[in-house]
Amino acid sequence: MEWFQALLLGLLQGLTEFLPVSSSGHLMIGRALLGIDAPEDLVFEVTVHAATVLATIIVFRLQIMQLLRGLFRFRYNDETDYVLKICVSMIPVFVVGMFFKDYVEDIFSSLLVVGICLLCTAALLFFSDRAGRKPVEERPAPRGGISYLQAFIIGLGQALAVLPGLSRSGTTISVGLLSGVKRGDVAQFSFLMVLVPILGEAFLDLVGGDFGASAIGVLPLLCGFAAAFVSGLFACKVMIALVKKASLKWFALYCALAGILTIIFA
Numbered sequence: 001m002e003w004f005q006a007l008l009l010g011l012l013q014g015l016t017e018f019l020p021v022s023s024s025g026h027l028m029i030g031r032a033l034l035g036i037d038a039p040e041d042l043v044f045e046v047t048v049h050a051a052t053v054l055a056t057i058i059v060f061r062l063q064i065m066q067l068l069r070g071l072f073r074f075r076y077n078d079e080t081d082y083v084l085k086i087c088v089s090m091i092p093v094f095v096v097g098m099f100f101k102d103y104v105e106d107i108f109s110s111l112l113v114v115g116i117c118l119l120c121t122a123a124l125l126f127f128s129d130r131a132g133r134k135p136v137e138e139r140p141a142p143r144g145g146i147s148y149l150q151a152f153i154i155g156l157g158q159a160l161a162v163l164p165g166l167s168r169s170g171t172t173i174s175v176g177l178l179s180g181v182k183r184g185d186v187a188q189f190s191f192l193m194v195l196v197p198i199l200g201e202a203f204l205d206l207v208g209g210d211f212g213a214s215a216i217g218v219l220p221l222l223c224g225f226a227a228a229f230v231s232g233l234f235a236c237k238v239m240i241a242l243v244k245k246a247s248l249k250w251f252a253l254y255c256a257l258a259g260i261l262t263i264i265f266a
């Protein structure tokens with residue numbers, strides 16, 4: 001992989017990580033268009049995902065600091081409750097990572113799977129957008145705007161979104177809306193819940209020597225990281241505003257068209 005190819009893929013990753021269109025699926029499509037053949041080397045994906053996590057930390061730095069301050073008071077409060085719900089949401093993706101990681105990585109080599117999953121993303125976005133705009137029965141809101149059951153259900157969505165083409169942000173936000181979480185609450189929870197899993201995967205690859213064994217050079221990795229970080233900062237802020245106010249149906253239409261074209265050319 002050349003440095004300019006890594007730069008383009010990093011930009012693609014940063015823009016699509018937060019928009020509900022599947023960053024992993026677009027990376028596969030981008031690699032195919034650029035003629036890059038590295039189906040077994042996931043180090044680049046981990047690197048650019050870590051860059052977008054860093055962008056998330058910067059965008060949500062105030063909320064994260066508030067959560068940490070509350071957590072280290074060592075008593076049950078709103079912040080501790082929210083952190084525990086994030087931990088609950090990570091259970092499904094932890095199980096998938098521990099027991100099905102190799103199987104999932106094999107799936108990453110199929111553009112046909114990407115196309116099918118993009119169509120699934122389109123359906124999720126369409127139906128959840130309609131559900132999120134319907135008036136709901138007034139009831140006492142759970143602490144932090146989300147219950148433990150809703151956190152676990154959103155975590156199931158994140159676990160399913162390890163499939164390329166099934167958007168992580170799109171799936172978690174859609175599942176959250178369908179389970180009754182308000183639009184503003186589900187966006188923040190969706191972005192914060194992914195921090196630990198992605199940083200943990202990057203750390204395991206680093207200590208396990210996978211970065212040293214990577215076929216991709218240091219310069220392309222750095223270019224990809226920088227591009228994903230800058231574009232991720234922009235996309236994260238845009239997506240937060242879109243989830244709160246705008247319709248997701250246009251992203252559903254885009255994913256449907258992208259999925260159909262991917263299946264045709266796969």
